[in-house]
Amino acid sequence: MNQRMYELGSKRSVIREIFEFGKSRAAQIGAENVYDFSLGNPSVAPPQIVEDTLIELLRSDNPTAMHGYTSAQGDASVRGAIAEYIAKTHGVECDPSFLYMTCGAAASLTITLSALCNRGDEVITFAPYFTEYKVFAETAGAKLIALASDPETFQIDFNLLEGAIGKNTAAILVNSPNNPSGVVYNEQTIRKLAEMLCKKSKEYGKTIYLITDEPYRELVYGGVEVPYLTKYYPHTIVCYSYSKSLSLPGERIGYIFVNPKAERAKELYLAVCGAGRALGYVCAPSLFQKMVAKCQGITSDVSIYEKNRNLLADALRKFGYQCVQPDGAFYLFVRALEEDANAFCERAKKYNLLLVPGDDFGCKGYVRIAYCVSTEMIQRALPSFEKLANEYKK
């Protein structure tokens, strides 16, 4: 038996663990009495057009083709529609022959990292970061290096980055809007990042690639812009998922876009195809491929998340909690009210508040609160948050 796999299976992702706890707790005391803020499972329904399009596709007169294998890299017309949308929306070059359809963001990342990395390579990311990055990097034989961010803004700390890039650095992995902080990298951060990667690539005589994990691209509030990274740094690979924008996380549909202007883009794309094959992906689910092609530019009603963010962030601040204002995604990353965030989360459970300690996101002393829940549940949970805060005021 493989020991690494056994350990990954028995010590599961802390988020999944709490989610499972929440389900069993709900069975005991009723779902309405559990305030589960653990999982990034969208609470806003998929847009009606998703259902309508799926039903229309299901009624097509050629179901064997509809449900048949697509090309391994994805149906050609689907990739055509997505490439057109990317080019038009972001004003960048995008070519369907550099798009590879995947089973969601996790697949996009494991495939990209496996295509890019060799044993001993390093992948740099910035804390707080999505807990599974470490697992995905290690699957690719690489080591994840997580750097602390500027504690005031959660933007990149470039002094730390400069010192961390070395001859083994294969890629930088960014996630904006960020899970778990909700922070969006501003244009200044992106420009400085691109500059540094150019400089360091030259210094080490090799191309350092930029991997951008973008499932939350469309979930931004107050008119904030999310820069499209291929415009700033050519050696960029975009990992996208429709899980959050179309509220379909269980359906596993997304894509990888290798910027055609990246160094050795064609070979890199072929390595992506090879990695998809090696990891057993065959093709992305056919029906959902065809659906997303018809729903480009459409998102769930993200105004509900904005309303939740404002309600929760304002109330928590009033109760004495602190957090960096999140401009996107659907998470608040809040300072725990004691040093040990795990102890804080245990205490929160007394009030049936299920929060995720920040330790596994590479940030001790914080908790993640996923506000992709009903607004009404947030309202009901607020007294519990207040009571929890009051415990620490005694």
Add this chain to the structure above:
Amino acid sequence: MNQRMYELGSKRSVIREIFEFGKSRAAQIGAENVYDFSLGNPSVAPPQIVEDTLIELLRSDNPTAMHGYTSAQGDASVRGAIAEYIAKTHGVECDPSFLYMTCGAAASLTITLSALCNRGDEVITFAPYFTEYKVFAETAGAKLIALASDPETFQIDFNLLEGAIGKNTAAILVNSPNNPSGVVYNEQTIRKLAEMLCKKSKEYGKTIYLITDEPYRELVYGGVEVPYLTKYYPHTIVCYSYSKSLSLPGERIGYIFVNPKAERAKELYLAVCGAGRALGYVCAPSLFQKMVAKCQGITSDVSIYEKNRNLLADALRKFGYQCVQPDGAFYLFVRALEEDANAFCERAKKYNLLLVPGDDFGCKGYVRIAYCVSTEMIQRALPSFEKLANEYKK
């Protein structure tokens, strides 16, 4: 960049290669003039109840739950329905907590092999075998050892197997009904296999596991029985897919069933969960999980494949081709009419017959003919098969 992935991406599966060639050839001379026997893409439509169930599920009043994340191992009620069906149909113990839903057979295999194997391990299979087994074993750090089968029957050659099992053997991988030969292992073969694995496990002081890849279980003809392997050998892991039985290969839905009576079954199941996580699978597609739960025991109309088999096998024999009678799946594995099967396939292309050379299945001198096509196309293609055979009679 990772060289292995680049090579896997640039030198793609020979089947996929021919399939892509067929698509471009069809664009040139019209799809009706290309006799594409390359791909195991079911030609029989999914049963109507698949469409009806999918539409019913899509209209459920809770679309966020319908499309939301399931537990990583799969929705509990889905696993319950499948376990019940397995137990009832095969008269074996099956427990939902030993079922793990996957994105199809390839995922089932990469996950199982990654859970089971360590670097340097060997996995034994029997030629002819599905070309991708080698890739999947190598992803798990293992080496695939392919043994020739009895040339008359394509059943296991136990003399060869006895000599091949050694201290590094982690698992035996079988596929019955077989792709590409269509052969079903009879009960005698299975009993002898179980006996030998017991003996060898004892000899080496470790459990040799049996992995059974079963996407074709329901596609058998003439009342042939496919033994259920957990009954014969406890240390069995069943890798299943609905791709062929429900004609949904593009949708990627299947499962892994770790026999609860296997040595260290609980740990092995956890390693399966870990491997799914490490490879980026998150969960199997939610809508299709819920659909298969409601379609247990249902298959596409396999009588069409039986008709195709009879039509094609009889005609080819009449033209002078030789093949072992296939009892299942939807492939004929036919002796090429010259020593070099690749040259034979090139010659077949002149008649717009797209066949797959057997070399990549570990059997030189054969070709695979996938008869999961329309009966009418087979009829139209017969004169081409005859002309091709006649070339060799000159």
